[in-house]
Amino acid sequence: MAGHDHDHDHHDHDHEHGSELSETQLRVRALETVLTEKGYIDPAALDAIIEAYETKIGPRNGSVVVARAWTDPAFKKALLEDATKAVASMGHMSRVGDHLVAVENTSQRHNMIVCTLCSCYPWEVLGLPPVWYKSAPYRSRAVKDPRGVLNDFGIALPKDTEVRVWDSTAETRFIVLPMRPAGTEGWSEEKLADLVTRDSMIGTGLPLNPAQTDSKVK
Amino acid sequence: MDSVHDMGGMDGFGKVEAEVNEPPFHAPWEGRVLAMQRAMGYAGAWHIDHSRFAQEKLPPVTYLSASYYQRWALAMENNVIERGYASPEELKAGHAQTPGKSLPRKLTPDVVGAGLSRSSFYRQQQGPQKFKPGDRVRTRNIHPKTHTRLPRYARDKVGVVEMCHGCHMYPDSVAADRGDNPQWLYTVVFTSQELWGPDADPTIKISIDAFEPYLDPA
Numbered sequence: 500m501a502g503h504d505h506d507h508d509h510h511d512h513d514h515e516h517g518s519e520l521s522e523t524q525l526r527v528r529a530l531e532t533v534l535t536e537k538g539y540i541d542p543a544a545l546d547a548i549i550e551a552y553e554t555k556i557g558p559r560n561g562s563v564v565v566a567r568a569w570t571d572p573a574f575k576k577a578l579l580e581d582a583t584k585a586v587a588s589m590g591h592m593s594r595v596g597d598h599l600v601a602v603e604n605t606s607q608r609h610n611m612i613v614c615t616l617c618s619c620y621p622w623e624v625l626g627l628p629p630v631w632y633k634s635a636p637y638r639s640r641a642v643k644d645p646r647g648v649l650n651d652f653g654i655a656l657p658k659d660t661e662v663r664v665w666d667s668t669a670e671t672r673f674i675v676l677p678m679r680p681a682g683t684e685g686w687s688e689e690k691l692a693d694l695v696t697r698d699s700m701i702g703t704g705l706p707l708n709p710a711q712t713d714s715k716v717k
Numbered sequence: 718m719d720s721v722h723d724m725g726g727m728d729g730f731g732k733v734e735a736e737v738n739e740p741p742f743h744a745p746w747e748g749r750v751l752a753m754q755r756a757m758g759y760a761g762a763w764h765i766d767h768s769r770f771a772q773e774k775l776p777p778v779t780y781l782s783a784s785y786y787q788r789w790a791l792a793m794e795n796n797v798i799e800r801g802y803a804s805p806e807e808l809k810a811g812h813a814q815t816p817g818k819s820l821p822r823k824l825t826p827d828v829v830g831a832g833l834s835r836s837s838f839y840r841q842q843q844g845p846q847k848f849k850p851g852d853r854v855r856t857r858n859i860h861p862k863t864h865t866r867l868p869r870y871a872r873d874k875v876g877v878v879e880m881c882h883g884c885h886m887y888p889d890s891v892a893a894d895r896g897d898n899p900q901w902l903y904t905v906v907f908t909s910q911e912l913w914g915p916d917a918d919p920t921i922k923i924s925i926d927a928f929e930p931y932l933d934p935a
Binding site: 542547600670 | 723724725726728730731732733735739742744746748749751752755756760762769781785787790793794797802803804807808809811812813816817820823824825833835837838839867868870871880882885888890902904906913920921922924925926927928
């Protein structure tokens, strides 16, 4: 909140947004009631789906996969060959569907995932996509100016690093296998998983380094 | 269709702004919308490509000004009405006036796990695979008025096939209610200069997942 003008604008915006939301709330409630009365949906099942996304299905699933790949070369090889099969072999999350592909960051290549046409995202391993991933700025720029997008996230890669952008235009889903941070030799999988941020698995971030673990942000 | 959902390469949307510690949903109605979408999909009311096409058909100004889950809700209302699952009068009144149509199944709390799993998009192959990794291909210059997953920025461009993902149901056909019409699916990679001209950063590469009917040999 900078100056007075900004506060004022913000207030107006909130006000407008608020009244839109109440109309949306009413419409969504009407839709749910009609679909329930018609016998198509069961509100208790909706509750359970919402609870699963709020409490169980999130980026920790993916962090554990990455940490395993960092510590187990056979698993890493299997993950890069067939991520669906490799993730299923860990048995800690619901089925990923048949179409997960893991792409590896190296010192020569940095990968970044986008869906320019809608919002395709590997829900089972990363949870629901953040608002920015589904936003026009990200969807429009990721394929044309990925280094600029990385700058928005505070990341500057070496000029000669290849940047590879994967536009998820079909049902294939991608997860980035980031590089293991230096100074983590001998760390347990669980401790390593704490370094793996959601954004590092989308390619708009890097894993935390050991000094940053106490201040983990998304 | 060539509308604003096809955002790859557009300018002017500004910086990507990430929200720190973003919650899965910003209001309870967002969760209801997501869960209804999952439940109606599980029930067999429509396919994910129908949901995408319904969003693409929203007026461009609506598409850009609505929030993500508002778009989902608007698209769902349109699918409910167009496919005869409820009438506009019922949605307006917020109550069913007639019994519902019969649907293949219903998502209930005991099978929510199944409702959260992604289904497979693999389908029986219909013909021989035309391309293999390493092949040069040119994407077609198509502009259908219906749903397609070939983004505008990657039309009439030469790229290289990098992976084959097997035979998948074909969104262009599914969204038009013409059946699965399975097609081979490939990851095709382009240089940034091919997509964005000679001044583009040569360290950047962009790939799309392209169905075989989008491609010709090059």
